[in-house]
Amino acid sequence: MEAEAQSPGARAAHWPFFLLLTVFLAAVFLMPSTAPLFHWLFPDLLRPVYTRASFFELTVAHCELVFASTAVAAFIGIGTALYVTRQSGKEFLPLVSALAAIGQTFPPVAVLALAIPLLGYGAAPTLVALVLYSTLPILEATIAGLYAVPGSARDAALGLGFSPAGLLWRIELPLAAPFIFAGLRNATIINIGTATIGSSVGALSLGSPILEGLSASNPAYVIEGAIVVSLLAVVVDRAFETLEQALN
Amino acid sequence: MLLVLGIAGGLTLVFGGFLDMSPNRLASGIALTAFSLSPTACAAIAAPLAAFILLAFVSNEKARSIATLLAAALLLYACLATAGLLAKHLASPDKPALRLSLGSAFWIPLACALFAFLDAMQRLQFGLVARVGFFALLCLPFAFMAYVGFFDALSLAKEFENHQAVFVQALVDHVLLVVLSLAIALLVAIPIIFAVRQKSGLQNLVYASLGVIQAVPSIALFGLLIAPLSALVLHVPALAQFGIGGTGRTPAIIALVLYALLPLVRNGVTGLDAVSPDVRDAAKGLGFTAGERALKVDLPLALPALLSGMRVVTVQAIGLAAVAALIGAGGLGTFVFQGIGQYALNLVLVGAIPIILLALGTDLGFQLLLSVARGQA
Incomplete structure (x- = not known):
């Protein structure tokens, strides 16, 4: 892998990302002009293109949900991981790591469903479910990353007279960064998927055309929503991959 | 604490x-x-x-x-x-x-x-x-x-009682959906694993294309499968006799298989890579045929890695199968989405609690299997 990163082929590996990004933006903005295409595919449909909200609005709403929840989840997840790996929070480490492992076996749909009795319908339960669920992979990855810091690096820093805060900022966090980054990527992708299902509880997202299409037997809506949200997920995943390679 | x-x-x-x-x-x-x-x-x-x-x-x-x-x-x-x-x-x-x-x-x-x-x-x-x-x-x-x-x-119990007959059917459907797609995924994954190990150039291509599928949201993948499958069944009506349809179980199983492939292939390859060549040579020296080596040497040694891949995939499939209720595949997700639609929150729980218990139980079961497999390996 490392040898490859140096080769000219690696630079060419970036082009799919920009290509994908272009395709994604085209899908978002040019969807209204695809009416003839969908009309040709499904001649029986009166409304071949979803118009209740523009795909740009839907994408923005979707990204807002994902960004807000992942940011909060990162704050809680990384914060908790730092706390339980310090001397003062060691008490909570066994429970927190057990919860992070068990919690991730909970299906995201179930977490979403359980948030409704507490918060009602709309964006609120979706947001809370996204935060709750995506905190766990970030938390687990951060704990794993901090544990992977070699003891020798820690000892050397302490020997050089680093304060605990300096040790954390300048040694532990940079060394754990690849793990944390992988956790963030995982969390973001899960959130893009769960935000799509969030439209079943009334949140506006790219899932709205899909679910409306399913309940109103309009396959065109389903395809339009599915294409845009899939491209969004793949573009974001590729962006993380590109960033990851740049960081290493 | x-x-x-x-x-x-x-x-x-x-x-x-x-x-x-x-x-x-x-x-x-x-x-x-x-x-x-x-x-x-x-x-x-x-x-x-x-x-x-x-x-x-x-x-x-x-x-x-x-x-x-x-x-x-x-x-x-x-x-x-x-x-x-x-x-x-x-x-x-x-x-x-x-x-x-x-x-x-x-x-x-x-x-x-x-x-x-x-x-x-x-x-x-x-x-x-x-x-x-x-x-x-x-x-x-x-x-x-x-x-x-x-x-x-309690109304949770009442809700359960009202849906008892359907509940058993939904539970069976849910488990069947997961088991069937896992079985198909294993059958598809094994040749891919061997192909990837034969030609190392294939690995990046296979991982990258399966990785793209992993990123696609489940409901979108289900949705994308509906139209082509419907068209297929329309043109080849004989398929419908086998229970293949544009909505329902067929797209659900295909999507679950697609999601399962990457973890299965990756873990299978890692597991087989970890088998040391010395062991294989020794088996060859003992006169094992290629088939015997695969069954008696490679498989047991790669089993823990394969099992942990199956653990991830099965737990994930239980959750994805719940979403498949939206495309009419049945299963416990039906109660969840019905409950959401009717604002009957106890009905949501009738679906959600068993789904969670199923996922937790499956995870535990695989952990037990894994500890047995590791003990033997």
Whole structure:
């Protein structure tokens, strides 16, 4: 892998990302002009293109949900991981790591469903479910990353007279960064998927055309929503991959 | 630790609603606190919570953990018993539509009890078997109480009873969906694993293309499969005789298989790569044929890696199968989305709780299998 990163082929590996990004933006903005295409595919449909909200609005709403929840989840997840790996929070480490492992076996749909009795319908339960669920992979990855810091690096820093805060900022966090980054990527992708299902509880997202299409037997809506949200997920995943390679 | 649990549980007990009472299934209810319903019941729940707070100051870790297990068991059953008894007390035959749902003052102390169990077991370093055994023992009285109808007055139980016949079918459908797609995924994954190991150039291509699928949201993948499958069935009507359709199980199974491939292939390849060439040479020297080597040497040695891939895939598939209810594939997700649509939150729970238990149980089962496989390898 490392040898490859140096080769000219690696630079060419970036082009799919920009290509994908272009395709994604085209899908978002040019969807209204695809009416003839969908009309040709499904001649029986009166409304071949979803118009209740523009795909740009839907994408923005979707990204807002994902960004807000992942940011909060990162704050809680990384914060908790730092706390339980310090001397003062060691008490909570066994429970927190057990919860992070068990919690991730909970299906995201179930977490979403359980948030409704507490918060009602709309964006609120979706947001809370996204935060709750995506905190766990970030938390687990951060704990794993901090544990992977070699003891020798820690000892050397302490020997050089680093304060605990300096040790954390300048040694532990940079060394754990690849793990944390992988956790963030995982969390973001899960959130893009769960935000799509969030439209079943009334949140506006790219899932709205899909679910409306399913309940109103309009396959065109389903395809339009599915294409845009899939491209969004793949573009974001590729962006993380590109960033990851740049960081290493 | 225990201090936090005790205080959190105590606060919700005082301020949160224990039961929500509503005149019928759809109206929103009023929250009743445990104290307003029955001070004795409230005390029964408060006592183990107080014990948590006191136990936090015991310094002997072993004694404290054992006492915590006991207090948590008391808390669990205090909550359950109170819920059953109070609901029975409030329900009356002349108001059959009356609905009693469990509120935060039930769920939060219950969660505190489970957290306390987990923490204490972690500290006592219970093994996997001990954990499973302990939880099974703990659930026995609950199963008995549910069987004799102790919880019947709660609307969760009513909702369950109303859907009992469909429930069994949904559960079977759900499990079938998962098992079938896992079986197909394994059949597809094995040739891919061998192909990838034969030609190392293939690896990046296979991983990259399967990785793209992993990123696609489940409902989008289901949706994208519907139209091409419908068109296919329209043009080849014979397919419909085999139960293949544009919506329903067919797209669900295809999507589940697609999601399962990457973890299975990746773990299979890693597992086989880890088998040392010396072992293979030794087997060759002993006169094993290629087929024997694959079955008797490679498979057992790569089994733990393959099993942990299957663990991830199966648990994930249980959750994805729930989403598949949206495209008419049946399963427990049907209750969840029906409940969401009808604003019948107890119906949501009838679907969501078994899905979670199924996922947790499957995860535990695979953990047990893995520890057996590792012990033999």
